[in-house]
Amino acid sequence: xxxxxxxxxxxxxxxxxxxxxxxxxxxxxxxxxxxxxxxxxxxxxxxxxxxxxxxxxxxxxxxxxxxxxxxxxxxxxxxxxxxxxxxxxxxxxxxxxxxxxxxxxxxxxxxxxxxxxxxxxxxxxxxxxxxxxxxxxxxxxxxxxxxxx
Amino acid sequence: xxxxxxxxxxxxxxxxxxxxxxxxxxxxxxxxxxxxxxxxxxxxxxxxxxxxxxxxxxxxxxxxxxxxxxxxxxxxxxxxxxxxxxxxxxxxxxxxxxxxxxxxxxxxxxxxxxxxxxxxxxxxxxxxxxxxxxxxxxxxxxxxxxxxxxxxxxxxxxxxxxxxxxxxxxxxxxxxxxxxxxxxxxxxxxxxxxxxxxxxxxxxxxxxxxxxxxxxxxxx
Amino acid sequence: xxxxxxxxxxxxxxxxxxxxxxxxxxxxxxxxxxxxxxxxxxxxxxxxxxxxxxxxxxxxxxxxxxxxxxxxxxxxxxxxxxxxxxxxxxxxxxxxxxxxxxxxxxxxxxxxxxxxxxxxxxxxxxxxxxxxxxxxxxxxxxxxxxxxxxxxxxxxxxxxxxxxxxxxxxxxxxxxxxxxxxxxxxxxxxxxxxxxxxxxxxxxxxxxxxxxxxxxxxxxxxxxxxxxxxxxxxxxxxxxxxxxxxxxxxxxxxxxxxxxxxxxxxxxxxxxxxxxxxxxxxxxxxxxxxxxxxxxxxxxxxxxxxxxxxxxxxxxxxxxxxxxxxxxxxxxxxxxxxxxxxxxxxxxxxxxxxxxxxxxxxxxxxxxx
Numbered sequence: 001x002x003x004x005x006x007x008x009x010x011x012x013x014x015x016x017x018x019x020x021x022x023x024x025x026x027x028x029x030x031x032x033x034x035x036x037x038x039x040x041x042x043x044x045x046x047x048x049x050x051x052x053x054x055x056x057x058x059x060x061x062x063x064x065x066x067x068x069x070x071x072x073x074x075x076x077x078x079x080x081x082x083x084x085x086x087x088x089x090x091x092x093x094x095x096x097x098x099x100x101x102x103x104x105x106x107x108x109x110x111x112x113x114x115x116x117x118x119x120x121x122x123x124x125x126x127x128x129x130x131x132x133x134x135x136x137x138x139x140x141x142x143x144x145x146x147x148x149x
Numbered sequence: 150x151x152x153x154x155x156x157x158x159x160x161x162x163x164x165x166x167x168x169x170x171x172x173x174x175x176x177x178x179x180x181x182x183x184x185x186x187x188x189x190x191x192x193x194x195x196x197x198x199x200x201x202x203x204x205x206x207x208x209x210x211x212x213x214x215x216x217x218x219x220x221x222x223x224x225x226x227x228x229x230x231x232x233x234x235x236x237x238x239x240x241x242x243x244x245x246x247x248x249x250x251x252x253x254x255x256x257x258x259x260x261x262x263x264x265x266x267x268x269x270x271x272x273x274x275x276x277x278x279x280x281x282x283x284x285x286x287x288x289x290x291x292x293x294x295x296x297x298x299x300x301x302x303x304x305x306x307x308x309x310x311x312x313x314x315x316x317x318x319x320x321x322x323x324x325x326x327x328x329x330x331x332x333x334x335x336x337x338x339x340x341x342x343x344x345x346x347x348x349x350x351x352x353x354x355x356x357x358x359x360x361x362x363x364x365x366x367x368x369x
Numbered sequence: 370x371x372x373x374x375x376x377x378x379x380x381x382x383x384x385x386x387x388x389x390x391x392x393x394x395x396x397x398x399x400x401x402x403x404x405x406x407x408x409x410x411x412x413x414x415x416x417x418x419x420x421x422x423x424x425x426x427x428x429x430x431x432x433x434x435x436x437x438x439x440x441x442x443x444x445x446x447x448x449x450x451x452x453x454x455x456x457x458x459x460x461x462x463x464x465x466x467x468x469x470x471x472x473x474x475x476x477x478x479x480x481x482x483x484x485x486x487x488x489x490x491x492x493x494x495x496x497x498x499x500x501x502x503x504x505x506x507x508x509x510x511x512x513x514x515x516x517x518x519x520x521x522x523x524x525x526x527x528x529x530x531x532x533x534x535x536x537x538x539x540x541x542x543x544x545x546x547x548x549x550x551x552x553x554x555x556x557x558x559x560x561x562x563x564x565x566x567x568x569x570x571x572x573x574x575x576x577x578x579x580x581x582x583x584x585x586x587x588x589x590x591x592x593x594x595x596x597x598x599x600x601x602x603x604x605x606x607x608x609x610x611x612x613x614x615x616x617x618x619x620x621x622x623x624x625x626x627x628x629x630x631x632x633x634x635x636x637x638x639x640x641x642x643x644x645x646x647x648x649x650x651x652x653x654x655x656x657x658x659x660x661x662x663x664x665x666x667x668x669x670x671x672x673x674x675x676x677x678x679x680x681x682x683x684x685x686x687x688x689x690x691x692x693x694x695x696x697x698x699x700x701x702x703x704x705x706x707x708x709x710x711x712x713x714x715x716x717x718x719x720x721x722x723x724x725x726x727x728x729x730x731x732x733x734x735x736x737x738x
Binding site for chain 2: 588589590600602603611612613614616632633639640642669670671674675676680681682683684685686687692693695696697698699700701703704705707708709711712
């Protein structure tokens with residue numbers, strides 16, 4: 001990639017700015033609908049932004065409109081996943097990326113907390129076993145944790 | 150040819166070539182025949198010119214005279230509506246303008262798609278109404294021949310299939326577009342051998358009528 | 370029969386937590402264009418699923434489909450090869466060559482008889498054509514395909530060449546190239562067309578097969594409806610311009626720079642079914658129309674022969690001028706001949722005309738009602 005960055009790219013600005021393709025607004029309505037449902041029934045909703053017929057800039061506009069809130073989290077599993085609560089509590093953005101930090105999926109999760117942040121039963125069961133072993137061992141040496149792959 | 154895309158490529162390819170060739174052959178034969186047979190020699194002294202009044206009539210006969218209008222207003226009004234609608238859909242729809250550009254080399258501005266769409270819907274209804282009137286009016290039904298119904302059908306189907314294709318009401322789209330082009334090809338093939346030739350001969354006939362009056366020195 | 374670990378087992382062995390596994394399932398659901406709520410169902414299926422053996426046969430192809438697959442990131446090709454499938458033979462990607470490679474192929478086919486997935490890219494000369502047009506290790510494409518199909522559970526034809534014949538089959542088709550589905554009638558054939566297909570579509574179809582063990586719902590061309598069910602036209606972000614009648618007339622004119630519809634520049638979007646308008650290319654970076662180029666219709670059969678790429682969809686395929694001129698001339702001659710004959714007959718009748726007196730006429734009419 002470094003070789004490509006040396007190529008001088010001239011961007012001509014002819015005054016015609018980015019057009020509004022109008023695809024962000026329907027998603028916002030969908031989010032509002034889901035947020036209302038969350039409030040009334042407690043049921044979460046997942047909106048997959050992958051298969052939306054976005055025009056150039058629509059996705060950025062949508063994410064920009066949703067903004068950022070108080071919470072930011074990062075999960076390291078098969079690559080980083082960035083999660084943040086938008087400026088609208090209950091509306092989260094979950095950005096799954098692979099080990100090369102390339103986006104693999106982008107979801108809007110309307111929920112009290114995104115599912116991926118919860119600790120899983122299987123992992124908890126595993127943790128009990130390892131903690132027992134850790135307590136039982138003389139040196140109390142740390143065992144390899146799952147993040148050391 | 151047995152799959153939608155194969156069907157579309159056949160109608161856009163060899164079938165279109167054949168249809169256009171038959172149309173050209175038929176129409177040229179008709180027109181050359183008409184002009185070569187010509188008119189009977191008129192030995193009377195001409196009292197005026199033929200050409201000016203002839204061309205004038207070509208335009209003025211577009212509007213029905215008051216007597217005709219009084220006798221059958223329905224036919225006159227409905228005829229106007231669906232003829233104009235047909236011409237708008239044919240000539241002012243941008244994909245059709247591209248077609249003419251590719252065949253004739255000429256192009257002209259078109260109308261926005263939703264406008265053409267609305268006009269096409271009106272045309273479809275107009276044609277259906279025309280058929281209904283032909284079937285329900287006793288005089289019209291009595292004088293109608295099989296050719297009248299055939300010509301109605303080959304005129305109606307391209308408009309209908311075009312509307313269906315534009316709205317993607319038939320799937321997959323290559324099938325819808327192929328059907329539309331096929332109905333147009335049928336129209337072209339049938340054209341020179343039926344009263345559809347009025348598209349050309351009506352203007353020739355109007356000229357002749359005007360010319361006759363002009364030669365006699367009366368208002369055309 | 371080789372003992373294969375389930376996907377879950379092989380991921381846990383690599384130290385991937387349950388949470389990581391769920392992330393994988395969520396991404397896979399997205400990849401298969403399934404609603405994200407299906408991630409738990411996918412997790413349940415992947416837990417039980419054994420990595421299928423995959424044999425990839427490349428015939429008359431440009432290797433673009435393999436290139437496309439190696440650009441797919443989700444899962445990464447390494448992940449795909451190591452975890453999701455067992456790619457037992459791919460003569461471009463694999464390290465082995467020559468007889469060793471062919472022996473590996475034959476061994477994999479024997480070990481997994483009836484269970485492996487056969488992926489084919491590139492079209493192949495038909496059974497009646499000279500097999501020398503395309504061979505691998507001296508074996509004709511046709512023979513290799515039929516041997517491969519015999520023990521396969523399903524066949525995935527990747528790319529327009531394998532699905533429909535593609536470029537080798539374009540006029541005049543010198544090798545007599547045919548599509549896979551023209552030759553394989555006894556096993557399910559899934560067509561993943563496109564020139565090349567979007568990488569995520571290839572992996573999405575494989576993922577679907579892995580998760581559910583069955584092919585996804587297919588259209589009349591055996592393409593998965595989930596990716597090929599919508600036309601480009603119906604999902605194009607420039608559609609409002611088409612509807613309003615705002616078209617780019619030439620490249621880089623004002624309309625083109627404003628992002629107007631590319632119909633007049635030859636866009637085949639209305640008759641093309643693919644996922645480019647929604648999934649886009651290079652992990653959602655862009656796609657041809659967004660870059661300002663009309664859609665070629667590359668996922669449709671015979672798109673190479675379907676009229677010029679820069680001719681609008683509504684134009685005929687064959688040059689009309691000479692045909693119309695010749696036909697018109699023939700018509701003029703015919704019409705002229707008819708008119709001349711009629712005139713001659715009239716002149717002859719006039720020459721032979723006999724005068725009739727009024728009394729004679731009245732007498733002949735008296736007998737009539």
